[in-house]
Amino acid sequence: MTVEGLIKEKIRQEGRVISDDILKVDSFLNHQIDPLLMLEIGKEFAHRFGGEGVTKVLTVEASGIAVALMTGLSLKVPVVFAKKKQPSTMGTDTYCGQVRSFTREEVIEIVVAGSYLGPTDRVLVIDDFLASGEAARGLLKIIEQAGATLVGFGTVIEKVFQSGGDFLREKGIRVESLVRIGSLAGGQIEFID
C-alpha cells in the first residue's frame, strides 16, 4: 500500500471528527505517534522534494517535529523547529512570527535562533496539518527574515475547505499534501483524490 493509502486507512479507523473543522488524529500523528508510519511519510516527502537541494527542514513545535525529523533523516539535512515563546536561554538574535491558534484561541509568538537559518538555506517547511495556514504564515515570515529560500511546503493532511492551501498556492509556493480532506460536515470524512 502507498503511504497515502496507509494514512487514509489510519484516519478511517482512528480519526475522530470533533466538529465540522476539526479532525482528531492524535492516536498516530500528534500525541501518540506511530514511528514506522512517520518514517514512511518522511521518505515520501524526501522523494517528492528530493530534487530541490533542500538544506534545512523547518517546522513548528510540537506536533510538526516527528514528521519533520523523519523527512530530515531521509534527506540527510538538519531539522529546525520554531519554538513557541522565547525561552530565556535563546538570546536576542532571533527571527519571529505570529501564529493564531483556533483550537486554543490565542496568538502565540514563534521564534528561530538566528544561527540556524540564513541566506544560503533552501528550506522545506513540514507540518502535520495544513488548515487555515496560520503556522505556515508564521514560518514564512521567519524564512523571509532569514533571507532564506523556501522550496515548498509538505503536510500530512490538508483540509482543503480551509484557506491555508489556497493562500500558499496563490503565492506560487509548491504545496504537497499526502492526504486531502474536502469536508468533515456531519461527522463524515470526505477524501479528495
Add this chain to the structure above:
Amino acid sequence: MTVEGLIKEKIRQEGRVISDDILKVDSFLNHQIDPLLMLEIGKEFAHRFGGEGVTKVLTVEASGIAVALMTGLSLKVPVVFAKKKQPSTMGTDTYCGQVRSFTREEVIEIVVAGSYLGPTDRVLVIDDFLASGEAARGLLKIIEQAGATLVGFGTVIEKVFQSGGDFLREKGIRVESLVRIGSLAGGQIEFID
C-alpha cells in the same frame, strides 16, 4: 566512534555554557536537530532497554520528541508525548502532572490522554536532559495515574550535579544517561566517565 563519543564531540564543538547550571546544545539536540545522530541515540536506548518488554515510549513536548521518536522507531513501539497545557480538543479523560521549569521560571501542567497509557503498558521514559528531574517527576505522576509500569528512564545528557538522577535512582528506577556532566563551573564542561 560510539554514540556516547559522538555526543561528547558535538558538545565539545558546539555546546555553550550559559551559566553554572545551563548547557546550551540547541545546534543538534533541541532546537536544530541532527536526525542521523538522533537515530543513533534511539538505537542505543533500544539496545539498552531492549530486554524490558517496552510497549510505549513516553516523553514531554517539545525537546524530548526527537530522541523519543527514534527510540520508538528502533523498539518498534508507539511514542506518546505529554502535552503542555490541555488543548481544547483533548477531552476530559486525561492524566496530569506538574513541571517546574527553571529556565522559564514557571510551573506548567503536562497531560496525556487516557487512551494512550494504561495498566498493561511497560513505559520507557526518554528525554533530552536530566537535570533537576522536574519533567521526570511530572511523567512519573502520569505513569502512576495510568497504572502503567515504568521500566526505566533514558536521557541523552545528565547533569549529575543536579538532583534529578539521584531522585530517580533512590526510587529504584533504572536510569541510563548517554553522557554525564559533573560540572559546568567557570564555563568548563567536565564529563564523568
